[in-house]
Ligand SMILES: O=C(O)CCC(=O)C(=O)O
């Protein structure tokens with residue numbers, strides 16, 4: 061079958077714990093990696109009560125007084141962590157319509173004066189006032205650490221699904237305490253004022269893995285198949301949507317698909333849609349161009365079987381050159397958040413925005 065998917069496959073993580081059923085999971089994962097670039101994961105090990113606790117906080121997080129949100133704006137943070145109000149981003153020249161908080165797993169900045177600037181990309185998150193939202197920080201951090209653990213297990217399964225030893229991708233990660241992963245909490249209001257229904261425009265994720273929690277019952281997430289059709293990926297309670305980004309596509313010679321996706325705003329008059337994407341980072345020092353991997357011929361043949369990826373309806377993504385991944389990442393963040401860059405990375409800001417802050421800023 062020349063694989064052109066018409067729905068996103070649902071994988072059952074409980075198959076992994078039994079040696080009799082694990083091979084079936086690995087086979088399904090292989091198909092999802094190579095042919096789809098997206099999957100739902102059910103029966104995952106993140107406790108559903110912790111997921112539900114987080115979901116309960118989300119409307120209250122966005123309902124905080126505007127001044128409480130403004131106190132933790134992203135522009136305060138050299139780590140690009142914090143609050144972004146509605147209408148700050150554009151994808152493909154069109155305004156995205158979402159409000160978001162970028163949080164992250166706990167991390168002490170490793171950067172010291174004289175060290176490369178991209179080491180400063182990671183550092184502590186900004187949290188809302190504990191008195192205004194008691195328990196939120198602990199709930200979000202617990203959630204992020206649980207998803208982090210799952211994401212590392214998943215990396216080993218991906219290696220196996222690509223015909224490699226389970227530890228083949230470990231070289232892209234430092235020890236736990238040197239890593240940091242990012243989690244956003246996002247609100248997509250109904251776009252009543254404009255005719256656009258762009259919540260976020262078509263884009264690829266940048267890294268290896270994304271674990272997306274759809275935190276309300278609204279549809280709106282769509283993924284693009286090989287012939288360019290938009291396929292719905294509606295919320296399925298108790299699952300994560302897992303997808304793969306440009307970095308893993310690059311180091312696997314395109315074997316793993318990064319798939320373009322977008323979110324449509326809820327219809328006029330609707331309640332907001334909420335989501336929580338977790339972006340698993342790789343080591344800031346990994347140089348992807350030096351790490352492109354070899355695969356067994358029978359696995360590479362599956363890529364030929366899939367055929368070439370059609371040019372998808374998505375913004376371009378900067379190539380991974382010889383720079384370390386942290387630098388590639390930092391440049392991406394500078395381009396999408398020039399106000400943060402102007403304050404914390406003035407040299408890079410001047411390099412990318414010699415004429416000052418532009419009117420429209422690309423989200424990806
Ligand atoms: O909100 C969603 O469902 C998807 C968000 C997304 O794709 C992103 O922020 O990269």
Ligand SMILES: [Fe+2]
Nearest residue numbers: 263264265321
């Ligand atoms: Fe995305």
